[in-house]
Amino acid sequence: MQSNSTRAPATPPPVANPDRPASPPASPRPPSRRVTVAALWLAAAWLLPVLAYALGAAALLPPLVLALTAGLLRGGRTLLDRLVLATALLLGAVAAAGLLFSGWPWGLHPVPVAGTAGTVLLGVALATGRRPRWPRPAATDLPPVLAAVAAAVALGWPYLRAGDLAGRLAYAMIGEDNSRHLAAVEGIRAVGGYLFTDPQAAARVAPEAMTWYPQGFHLTAALLDTFLRSSTAPADPVAALDHYLGWALSAYALMVLALVWAATRIAGRQLDLARTWAVAGVVTAFCIGSELARFVVYGYPGETLGLALAALLVAVLCRPVAGIGTQLCLVGALCVGVGFAYLMFLPVVGLLVLAWLVRQRRAVLRRPLVLAGVALVAVPLIPLSSIGGLLNTDQIDNVATGGTVEPRYDAFLALTALVGAGLLAGGLRLPVWRRYAGALGTAVVFVLGFRIWFHVLDTDPRYYYGKTLHLLLMLLLVGIGALGLLLPPPWAAAGRRPGPLARLLVAAAVVVAAAGVAGLPGGTGMFAQPLDHRTTTWASAWWSGRLARPGPAELTVRALAQAPVEPGTVTVVASGKRREGYLCSLFVATLQGTAGASGPAYYKLPLAEPARSAAVVAAVPGRIRFLAADDDAEAVVRQLLTDRPELRTRVRLERLH
Template identity: 35%
Template sequence: MPDAATQAPEDSEGAGLRPAARPGLVDPSALLPAAVLLLAPPLLHLLRADLLTLVLLWGATAARFRSRLSALDRLVLAAGLLTGWCCLLGVLASLGPWGLHPVALAEATALPLAAAALARPQRLSRRSLKVPLVDRLLLLAMAAVGWCYLRPLLAEDATGRLAALFHGEDLARHFALYDAVLRLGGYLVFHREQAAVALQDGFQSYPQGSHLVLAVLTGFVRGGTGAPEALASLGAFTLLAGAVLTACVAAVLWAACRAAGPALGGWAVLPLCALTGGYLVLAEATPLLLAGFESEIFGLGLFALLTALALRPLGRPGEQLLLLGALTVGLAFAYYLLLVPAVPVLLFWAVVHRRRLRPVRRVALAAAVLTGAAAALPVLANWSQADSPAVLAMPGAVQPVVRHLLLPLLALTVLGLLTRAARRNAVRRAALGAVLAVAALVLVLREYQLVSTGHTEYYYEKLLHQLVVVTTIAAGAAVVPLFGPPERRSRTATGAGRRTAPLARAAWSAAAALAVLAALVLNSQPDARITRSGWQASRAAAYLHGADAAPFSAALVTAVHAARPVPDPRVGVLLTEPRQGEDPRFYEGNLWLGVLARDNGRSWRGWIWGRWRHTPQEIVDFADGSPVPMRVYLDDPALAADTERLAGPGRRDRLEVALVRYAEDGRPIVPRVY
């Protein structure tokens, strides 16, 4: 049965907007908003309040939508639109003299907004500014997700944040990319020579949409360009990484509610948020943060918004095309592997909702061509690194998706979308097609990897992450009948009945949400639950309680970093022994040391070599073959003395030995090098 969103157009005048008083002419009342948009960036920059400029642009973008949307919908879609615009604008900014300066970026964004305001002024009605119960509950769920991910980071300094995410090998490389983009003022493919010291060869062309957007946000917060000292930059980046995961889960929550549509009702949003948010936080999303998959997380958030719009489009085709184009460009610049599932999702949108596209088919074709050309830019820039299908069979470290939760959710979602009522609904038909298409891609990649390597590899799990997102969003449309009809007061209810009905619905929804969360908590462990140490807790519990943190390793890395000169002509290598149950040498200590020194392009060989114990002779031989002078940090006095004796005075220009000692409280003491 079609729901309200498929029966009534979203773009009816008066639903969320009031038309201009004099159509076809410039409304004098639009001159002031346009002037504010253009004059605010330089004025607020002088006041060191660039963050207010960003808020102003975000609000102005949200106000431009003419489709019938709530205030929360407007803000979410405006964030997605600005993200795609920022990724594309970053290409021009990287080539221009202003770089990522907040005033230049703000003016480049304010200009089209001001032109749109003058060409077609509009005023938001009170109805479009209201925050209904569904949105209030959704915001509450988003705040709970933010508390889970940001509280452990906000309570720590830069060293503590590094400790919480120390084992995220990929996060170290993403920090190096973010820091280099921030310092050099744009995409690194345009600054290859300047970035060569900071990055391992080949990473200059890695998709950098997420790093550029985070660098732009940092610039607006700091009120200027350039990066702070490395450790302070790392502290800001780790906090941003937690915020990116929060935004990603929030985007999936919003997308699931949009897929459900008005049939979801008010209080019934609680069980859906518990299912969606609980499943992601407890099982699938948190491992992505701990593994350091920052750009993938960023892209998955955009993919969630794109999927929601593909399932339940906006009423105005022009706005729909603009948003889908911006989100597709954002996907390509952030993590273009996500284009693989995005294409069939968009195709199902075009087929299922083809009647809406017929009047604007020429515009849609032009938008598709322009979007495809823009999305191809990061792919072509990185073509030398990903020019063969064999890349899809490459190995890599990734925690497997929790199959015992994904498979039942997938089965129930598909069965729910196969019902007669679902098949008669355009939104649910699109949801079914999207789920089946992404599942088919997963099976194709699985067979390819089995034929190529005999087992599944890294990118198979990555594609499963995308299936998780699509299935979770489609579940919002599939399980709506379980929550009953939308909230409304019965015309016959009077007196106490009217007062108790909302309370009963709230109590039922809260109880259902708690039951869903309890079931997820009891089943959120990885598939291999029993280990040598007994029951294995979920990664979310480990993150919240700091079980995966490495405080000693982080303290050692930051102490060594603080003791080094800036810039350091030598690369540093930690060869210390394990202490307090941690071994920074074997894990990621040398990688973090290199990215903090901004010399990972020179020090990455030392990181790989230094992961195992070495004799004095091996240390000296490696230093002799190193293309750059090195300094090793040892905490064994005998090993340090033997290494210095074997190196002799003639090799001091190639090898320097620093002895690390420890205070009574276990704090590492590193000799300062000048």
């Protein structure tokens, strides 16, 4: 007789994906209800932007688009994970959509941009059958956010305490790149899209050199600024500078957030809350105390955004999100974003993506339609800026130009040893850390390749060699989470474990130690280098005000007040001090919106008098207004007019009040 105790084998429960939050299955909606919901969504997608724009509240629309994008994604365990992934997706989408904005008749106007975004999101919801759904925030979401805010406030403090336009200009003029990036942002707002899509319209506002410069940051900042202002009209000089500086600091905050998030994502369950705080603090300290602070000091917002996107890409390649379709879309968007933000990182990015595609080829090939769609969009767009720049500019020659780079190799060696210790302590047994090690090795080879190239050229490493080191530094900071591998995992039961307060105190001690090593208290950290006649860090020199240029800033403000824009006339500040007249003239033209039309008066000319004024007259065929800042400059221009009286018909001289 068969026993009654015989049972069918139990089916094991499915294994939950740690990257996918648990949620009840969605009940199917009746077709009529789906049509009604879709119609309401479509109506709201266009009526809300119209209403917000009419009320001057278009600034509310980008956060709404971000929230809806995050709600439709299905990757990430926490709310911050979802928002970061949505941001990555949108940044790549904006870079690609910039070509659409450049071609349609509305430019960057908030209503059609937001309406189109809402319509696309509706299409995604209908195609996937998803409804917006967000995971709950977690305690580990807070450290990366606070790290980003702390870094932005710390490096933005000189601007916040400056008080007036002259005070902010004194810091903005440390790096003349700020003038060109500001001109590019305002040029994109004026053109309504990428500068290279309408070079003639951009020629007045933006310098010629920026026409084919990667404009991912500039288009994003211009678009968000249009929403913030609820207007497409040109901004006045003070507002234009303030908004640009705000977007540049926002890009730096995004970079810090991306680095901390990438470090904690790769480390995964090796980090409890206390270790997450420690990693966030260490990464932030090194961001502020290292060469990365120079991004704010000298004005490198494009590279800042490119580095942030590269960090996010490394994170999702090392630890992919749930769903190969979502992963493919994220990888494609991030690659497009890097290509439009800072093309120099593309060789490393391309190799990492190629390695991931080979490794995941079976899973990728199971989604042929998604793969084909992503490839159709991403493959031609990723190298677009690079190809355009190579065909229309001398970018290859520029790689071997610029100032000599003197990196702190001992600092890189120390960070490499720390991360390597974590990897050797057991990290290489885990696939995620092996992928990270491969990414780090690729960056090292990239740096060595540039170093060997400069050796072949028989010259010292130049400006762009430093950019390769920035990429390597980013990867080392992303690997800081490997230090958690040196300690027992937080869930291990090894006798009596310290309580939460003790673990937080240990984390705080680690952060304080990192701040000391990075030189935040006194500027004598491991990244310190000769600056302004002393050895210090970029952040310390920036905070002290020693790098500021109050004299040129004051002259610029006086020139703006004395010499309003005159169509067809180039305004030139003449000064007896070397480079002062050049800087003042450059920023006056940028703030007046004439940097493109006035370009021949500033670039590739002598930086000191008396040669400079004579070169300006020879380079500019039209009318010129000289503003003499001192007696020496006034005497030079008067002598020039005396020697060449025929110039008086198009050249006039005024003393700067």
